[in-house]
Structure formats: structure tokens, C-alpha cells
Amino acid sequence: MRDLLILGAGPAGMAAATEAARLGLSATLLDEAEGPGGQIYRAITTGGASRAPLLGADYMHGATLAKDLMASPVEQIFTATVWDIAKSAEGVTLTYSRNGQAAQITGKTLLLVTGAIERPVPIPGWTLPGVMTAGAGQILLKASGILPERAVLAGSGPLLYLLAVQMARAGMPPLALVETQSTRDILRAAPLLLPGLRGWRTLLKGLGLLAELRRHGVRRITAATDLAVLGTDHATALRFRAQGRVQEIACATVMLHQGVVPNTQATRALRLDHQWLPRQRAFAPVCDASGATSAPGIYVAGDGSGIAGAKAAADAGRLAALTIAASLGHLTEAARRAQSRAPAARLSAERALRAFLDTAYPVPEAVLRPADGTTVCRCEEITAGQIRNWGRKGAMGPNQLKAFGRPGMGPCQGRSCALTLTELLAETHGSSPAEIGLGRIRPPLKPVTLGELASLHEGDTPL
Amino acid sequence: MKPAFRNLSPEAPCVEILWDGAPLQLPNGANLAGALLAAGIGTFRKTPVSGAPRAPYCMMGSCYDCLVTIAGVTRQACQVTVSAGLVVAPAGGSDA
Ligand SMILES: Cc1cc2nc3c(=O)[nH]c(=O)nc-3n(C[C@H](O)[C@H](O)[C@H](O)COP(=O)(O)OP(=O)(O)OC[C@H]3O[C@@H](n4cnc5c(N)ncnc54)[C@H](O)[C@@H]3O)c2cc1C
């Protein structure tokens, strides 16, 4: 049986796999993408690298991680969508689909590095064609080499600046950047800047992006409120209030962003302990400094264990690999401690900056807890008002909403609404999201076809 | 409608697929959702609940708004690669 299964080939998974192989572990890395990279370094070994001048030096850093991985003896299985994770006395079994067939793979330990997803941005009109996340814009650029014409970027956070700069470099700058944070938020964050300065390299990059945006003459509007996308069959404009008046910008695409949150589908399906991160307004699996979770043999690292960015993800992956190697007897405790020192120091420097960023780019109240008429569950088309109403009728938590409707139970399994459901119920009951919790997730993590199920040979039968 | 997206490297060789019964030339090996958007397809499906139009939102397999059927099987277009002869249609009903 393999020593280690790694789910996710982003910076955390790539670094962990390479480190595990160096330490003599037999490791298998799985990802549903076509190659390594994860979200930030998507398509790094395929088309993305040809667009290096647009994507920037940060993106190309991923090429180094990917090269080290490729040079290692790690078994790598791509285009593999993992839809079930089961624990047994001997270890862990992953069940996945690949090319229309299903298979299983087993290992003594499991590292979950499934990354982040975009925070839901439920504003009026966010379900219209033509509305996407900023992350989607990035994926289109990295993996497909396509960019939107006449786009407005709206919301808050450094990823908006990165996308805007990449678009401008490609000669297709956005029509405008409509940002929700205000000078007051930046001032509130200022005291956190000093402790955050240990992450100064990342901070400097952010300032560089802003300067580049100015050079390209991209219009920026800040402290915008009451954002809404207009249109009947397709987005036609973004409406918002700023400088004391309602404004509209006609456009063909709106790209929304309010930061990213840990992707907890796998950790929740496994019923690991989770905690509410009040500053990030999101849940993450409880884990120690090495990524060990509440279940023995199961580890987490990277943005899936709390948002800290790509650099931090790679170092967290290395730390987890070191601890797993020690737990399997491949490394003495003293060697583990010595080799953990450098990645742990870099990790804490990157994390130090997060408090500043989370405070400087807060999620607006109206996005966390939208007005009654706004759709929150995209799949089942359920509004915030319906959730509040069902809360008042007695639904104390997301699981009890099922007595009234199907919020969070469509094909996306709550990926686009789970946090909003929790925030709305917390508001209705005057309690905290920590008390309300998240809804249960049942396998399959992703829909499986009958053909895939029929092809499944149980046991250790990798495809 | 004028495509809302521009392809930065349009020289990639194309193959023919069927979209909703009509032939469409898309770059071989490209991401299906991206390629459909670049080809000017604005709506990928209608929702089973209200019939509202939907198109890709997340491009990372998380929102399920890009659902299409390929040879009768419901798939996420953002997780599919273009190849010659794909028979693609908007996803309908709630069988996703
Ligand atoms: C859309 C998007 C774009 C982003 N772009 C940037 C950027 O340009 N710059 C930046 O600094 N930060 C970006 N981020 C933030 C980014 O998440 C982190 O900085 C970094 O990628 C985290 O690395 P990670 O290794 O923790 O996870 P990720 O890089 O997210 O990797 C997780 C991997 O797990 C795989 N996976 C998840 N679930 C399954 C499953 N069930 N089966 C199979 N595979 C699975 C995914 O396919 C993915 O490749 C982006 C985030 C998102 C959501």
C-alpha cells in the first residue's frame, strides 16, 4: 500500500509530493485538472507558460514547482475527479472517475490539498450569463488564452488587481474596476501593517500591480455599494452607488470577486472537525501546525486549511510531508524538527500579512447577508428572503432548511451558497456562524454517471 | 451577438463539433466552456426551476452553471476538452 495519497496538485500538493518523494515515501498525487498547477499555476505545463509575459513572474514560479515534481518519482494521476473518500483501519481509499470509468486507490495516509473556491458574491443579477468570478477570468486566460471584451471587474481584493493588470498587458484592459472597500477599511487595517511587514514581498507586489494599473489608465472606483448586474438574458451593465450617486457602466461581462474561501467539500464529507475563522468569514478544518486533522492519518495544507496564498501553500505542503514521513518512520523527530524550521518561518511571514489584507478588503454586509430579493442558491433559485423566512419558521441550521426547500442540495452541493445560508441563519437567530455551522455533505462529492459506477472495480485498481 | 470574448491565439487548428444541432468549429484540445464562449455562445442552458438562462460562472467545476449534455450524458463544459465530433447540447431538466 502507498505511504501517502495527495488530493490536489496546486502549490501545496506539488511541494508536498516532491518533499515526500525526497524523504523516501511512495506517494500518489491526484487532480481533476489536466496537469499540475492548481488554481494559481493552472496550465503551467501546457498552454499557460506561452503567456508568461501577460501572467507575470509569480505565475512562472509555478514552473519550478512543477519541474521538481516531474523530476520526482511521484505517481501522478490527472483528469481524475475524486468523489468518495473512505477511512479504514489500514488507511484511506479514494474513489475517482477518469475518462468515463471509476477506480479506487488506497494509501496509509492522506493529504487533502484541495485549495480554495471563490467566495459567493450574491448580488442582484449574479446568475445572469455574462457574470463570472474573477478567478474564472483568470482560468480563461491561463488555460484557454481568451479574455472578455468590454468587462467590468467588481468587488474587492488583490486578485482583482492581478486580473486587471493581466488584461491590460494583453491590450484588453477592463472598462473599470468597481471596488467595494473604502479608505476607512484601509485605515482600519493600517495598524496590522507593521506586524504584516514580514510578508513585505507579497505586499510590494500588490503595490506594483496598483502602479501598473495607473500606468495603463484603468479607471478605479472605490467605496462602491448597492452593486447589481442589469440585463434580462445576459449582463448588459453594472449598477452601483458611489460618490453619493447611482451610476451605471454598460458592459458585456462582469467579473465578481470578494476573496476566496477554503474548499471544505472533502473535509466536511469526512466529518473532520471544522472551525469558524471570524476574520476570513469562512470555515476551515481544524488542524495543527503540521496539518494533522481531527482524524488520524488525514492531513490538510494550503488554502483548503485557511487562506494564506500560494507561497504559504507550498511551505505548508512541505511541513505536512515532513510530519507524515516522521509518522511513518522515514524521518527521526529531530530531523523533522530541523528540516521544518525554514518552511515554518516562511509560512508564518506569509500568514502575518493576511490580517492586514482581510481587514483592508472586507466582505460587504450586503454580500454576506444579501437583501431578501437576491437569489442565494443558484441551483435551486432560492432567495435570501426565503432562507430568512424558513429560519424564522424554525430551521436552526442548514440541515434543517431541507424541511422547507432544497437550498444547497442542487448539483453544486452548496459550493455557491453554503456560507450565505449559514450567515443568513446566524442573522435570523441572532447567533454566530460558528454556532450555526455548515450543512452536511454526502458522497458523491461530484455527480457520478451510471456508466462510471458500473465500471467500478473495488479495491486498489488505479486507472 | 458579437462574441463577448476574444481568443488571444486564434491560430490553433479547429475541429467540428455539434452545438444544439448546428456545426461549430472549435480549437482542438481547448477547454469546451472557454471555446464555446469564444465562439459567441452566450447561454449554455436554462434552469430546470424557472427556465432562466445560465452560462459558466466559476470555470473551476464548482458552480455547475455550465452544464451541457454530451452524447446524452450531463457534463460540466468547463471540465471537458474539445475533440472532433462532440455532440453537445444545452442541459435540460433536472437530471443533472
Ligand atoms: C479560481 C481561482 C484563481 C486563483 N488565481 C490566483 C492567482 O492568479 N494568484 C494568486 O496569488 N492566487 C490565486 N488564487 C488563490 C489560490 O487559491 C492560492 O493562492 C493557491 O492556488 C492555493 O494553492 P493550493 O495548493 O492550496 O490549492 P489549489 O491551487 O487550489 O489546488 C487545489 C487542486 O485540487 C484539485 N481538486 C480539488 N478537489 C478535487 C477533487 N474532488 N478531485 C480532484 N481534484 C480536486 C483542484 O483541481 C486543484 O488543482 C486563485 C483562487 C481561485 C479559486
Ligand code: FES
Ligand atoms: S463554470 Fe462553474 S462548474 Fe463549470
